[in-house]
Amino acid sequence: QVQLVQSGAEVKKPGASVKVSCKASGYTFTGYYMHWVRQAPGHGLEWMGWIAPNSGGTKYAQKFQGRVTLTRDTSISTAYMELSRLRSDDTAIYYCAIGGYSSSWFLNWYFDLWGRGTLVTVSS
Amino acid sequence: QSVLTQPPSVSGAPGQRVTISCTGSSSNIGAGYDVHWYQQLPGTAPKLLIYGNNNRPSGVPDRFSGSKSGTSASLAITGLQAEDEADYYCQSYDSSLSGWVFGGGTKLTVL
Numbered sequence: 001q002v003q004l005v006q007s008g009a010e011v012k013k014p015g016a017s018v019k020v021s022c023k024a025s026g027y028t029f030t031g032y033y034m035h036w037v038r039q040a041p042g043h044g045l046e047w048m049g050w051i052a053p054n055s056g057g058t059k060y061a062q063k064f065q066g067r068v069t070l071t072r073d074t075s076i077s078t079a080y081m082e083l084s085r086l087r088s089d090d091t092a093i094y095y096c097a098i099g100g101y102s103s104s105w106f107l108n109w110y111f112d113l114w115g116r117g118t119l120v121t122v123s124s
Numbered sequence: 125q126s127v128l129t130q131p132p133s134v135s136g137a138p139g140q141r142v143t144i145s146c147t148g149s150s151s152n153i154g155a156g157y158d159v160h161w162y163q164q165l166p167g168t169a170p171k172l173l174i175y176g177n178n179n180r181p182s183g184v185p186d187r188f189s190g191s192k193s194g195t196s197a198s199l200a201i202t203g204l205q206a207e208d209e210a211d212y213y214c215q216s217y218d219s220s221l222s223g224w225v226f227g228g229g230t231k232l233t234v235l
Contacts, residue, residue: 035224044126045162045170045213045226061223095169102158102176107217109224110160112181114169 002026004096004115011121017084020118022096029077030054032098035111036070036081040092048094050109051079086122093117127152128214128227135233136204144230146197146214152225154195157217161190161199164211164229173212174199201232209234 007021022034036048049060051070058070069082079096095118097111129147136142146159153159158177162170172181174190177197189200197216201208214227 037226044229045215047224047226059223062221099172100175102160102179105158108158108176109217110158110172110175110215111162111170112172112175114171117169 002113004098004113006094006096006115006118009119009121011123012086014087014122014124016086016122017082018086018120019080019082020094020096020120022079022081022115024077024079024098029072030074032100033109034070034072034079035097035099035109036068037095037097037111038092039095039117040089043092046092048081053079083120086120088122091120091122093119126228127218127221127225128216130212130214130227130230132228133231133233135235136201137235138204138206140204141200141202142204142232143201144199144212144214144232146199146227148195148197148216148218150195151220152195152216152218153192153197155219157219159190159192159197160215161188162213162215163208164213166210170213204234206234208232 005023030053033050035050051058053072072079096115098113099111102108161174163173164170177192178190187202211229213229218225
């Protein structure tokens with residue numbers, strides 16, 4: 001069964017860091033870029049970045065540059081998203097997702113498999 | 125403020141047809157990047173509904189269709205059903221931001 005299983009909910013204080021995991025199963029982990037998307041309560045979706053599990057290469061959204069770090073452990077088919085210097089507005093559900101791209105163009109990424117999400121609450 | 129603009133809400137009666145617009149600019153949809161659509165039921169992860177402007181993944185009913193023209197795209201839902209009540213998001217790539225962007229989402233209410 002193809003799935004992405006994420007780690008459990010976290011509660012953090014402002015200024016702290018959080019690391020969320022996403023374990024892949026049912027497909028070749030190194031064959032698909034892993035993206036991270038977050039959703040603040042009552043708000044829309046926000047793309048954060050991707051990691052290429054094969055090479056470890058990464059690309060981050062400009063908004064999160066310097067605060068987010070994506071890593072992976074290919075031996076256990078798991079990707080990680082670490083967000084530092086947390087603020088209250090980082091309270092959100094964080095999703096990992098994989099997919100493909102349309103029209104044979106790498107920039108036309110879409111996401112057809114999502115994890116269930118990890119709620120990160122930032123509160124003093 | 126989202127880079128891709130969607131109406132906050134739309135509604136329709138069962139059996140009717142509704143459309144959801146997604147308006148972008150010359151750095152995203154207008155630049156030729158494809159548009160994808162997602163459905164998000166309450167408390168669940170988004171589900172891919174349309175990819176590559178007008179393609180349906182396996183298992184998505186043909187009541188759902190997508191189109192794109194110029195700097196905008198649309199999602200059409202025909203034969204509305206109660207189970208279609210959800211939030212819908214468009215998504216594309218933006219060259220100015222060098223990243224993937226989503227619309228602000230549209231809440232569909234089935235009356």
